[in-house]
Amino acid sequence: MTLTKNVNVEAQAIEAKKASKKLLILSEEEKNQALLHLADVLEREYETILSANEKDLDNGREKGFTEAFMDRLSLSQERIADFAQGLRDVAQLEDPTGKVLTDWTLDNGLQVEKVTVPLGVIGMIYEARPNVTVDATGLALKSGNAIVLKGGSSAINSNEAIVEVMHRGLAETKIPKEAVQFIASTDREATNELFTMKEHIDVLIPRGGGKLIQAVVENATVPVLETGVGNCHIYVDKNAEVEKAINILVNAKTDRPAVCNAAETLVVHKEWLADHKDALIAALKENNIAVHGDEYVLDIIPGSVLAGEEDWANEYLSTDIAVKAVDDLTEAIAHIETFGTKHSEAIVTEDSEAAEKFFALVDAAALYHNASTRFTDGGALGFGAEIGISTQKLHARGPMGLPALTTVKFLMKGTGQIR
Structure with missing residues (x-):
């Protein structure tokens, strides 16, 4: 047309x-x-x-x-x-x-x-x-x-x-x-x-x-x-409180899946996943979230499909999500550094030192500790309407x-x- x-x-x-x-x-x-x-x-x-x-x-x-x-x-x-x-x-x-x-x-x-x-x-x-x-x-x-x-x-x-x-x-x-x-x-x-x-x-x-x-x-x-494009991550650390982590994940993924501050990837500590898999699986099923996971995740979450390299960089804009299991915070940060778009990244943990390290080392316009990425928005942050969310570093950054x-x-x- x-x-x-x-x-x-x-x-x-x-x-x-x-x-x-x-x-x-x-x-x-x-x-x-x-x-x-x-x-x-x-x-x-x-x-x-x-x-x-x-x-x-x-x-x-x-x-x-x-x-x-x-x-x-x-x-x-x-x-x-x-x-x-x-x-x-x-x-x-x-x-x-x-x-x-x-x-x-x-x-x-x-x-x-x-x-x-x-x-x-x-x-x-x-x-x-x-x-x-x-x-x-x-x-x-x-x-x-x-x-x-x-x-x-x-x-x-x-x-x-x-x-x-x-x-x-x-x-x-x-x-x-x-x-x-x-x-x-x-x-x-x-x-x-x-x-x-x-x-x-x-x-x-x-x-x-x-x-x-x-x-x-x-x-x-x-x-x-x-x-910037929003390939946003939620990292659930081994010391994350279960209900808090699941609520944040579900909100960030499903509140408005087609917006740039929605979560596209869950990075999760293997120990947390092993201990709380039943609660996570129930939440994913209840909210119709389709999982694209690595081999470790495939063995734990029923119905998940194997993620390809493109899944880690994908902005799904839907209720699909990529899930990456990691051994520690360092591996989580490395994954975000490789595939993130410097938009919005979150850590869920009760370990304040882990949160501080995440804030110090992750390069993004907006970082969250124990909160949803959905707050990266001019209106939500009290700016009034926004003209966009900048992921660069010159002149303006963030909403x-x-x-x-x-x-x-x-x-x-x-x-x-x-x-």
Whole structure:
């Protein structure tokens, strides 16, 4: 399905750049009022969005999209209300721009301030979830950034309808509607154009599967804020409390299996597995969790299938899980280091020294001791809506809320100093 309408990506990027300058002079109150108005308009015009979403769902059924994929794609009046509430929540957050991070005076009397400012224009490239269209827009506008949205073909109708509704809303606010651009094309060349628009786009944020993220990172000349695939691990140590470990595993695997902070691999100490196999097997069976295990696991967990090398790196996005039995914490950490994606990793143990070692040696954006990986989320951590979860180490790492969408300026105030 390729939309044939004429799309001029560069012209849209230029319009966004112009609009970003207008955003710089708006007050926090004006931005907040605009977000609150957008929330009201989205709720009021939900039928328009649902009608467009049904076209995407029909296309998904024809193409045989998976149940998990269809869930991410599907909208309802309740979900649209959630989008709107997300905008209201963002409006209540503190403006991340214009903050003096530090200041000092040089010996010659020159006053120096380090101040937060918007990035400018954000290019957002994402896949099936229409909620990203609203979440990303809200965070961008609140932080004083314009945004160019390029969603996946599977949600093209939904995303276009959402942006059209938001444009009608923005027309009644101080924020120019040109600050939100949507590239209404399923042509990959339109996406590729964004990769090289360094003159107009200040940063690209890819959000989706591994192939999408890899394509952006490898081909973009625009700076990339890299979000990560979530091959998340739960390590159950030999000193893990049984009920606690099972509750954490079940929640991390089954609460929402298709999200990036869901657990994809259980790494379990052999002694714990031998001692508590009956409780684990019962929980797996009760929650319809299919096991791909190593040879040790195959002998213990009925119905499990032998895991291949690809299983240890797989982001199942379903109720399937890989299970690796290990002799000790060192082996567990080595397995995570080999197959993890630096997203979210958890240890379940009553041994505080083991937890401290896990925290020190595991390289990931988010680490947990005796808690589910499902908390790696901007909303859950109190950031408001997030624009993505960064697994890189430069500029931003972990759930990216408003502060991640700013950079800094150094402001110098003098009285005629020369060097």
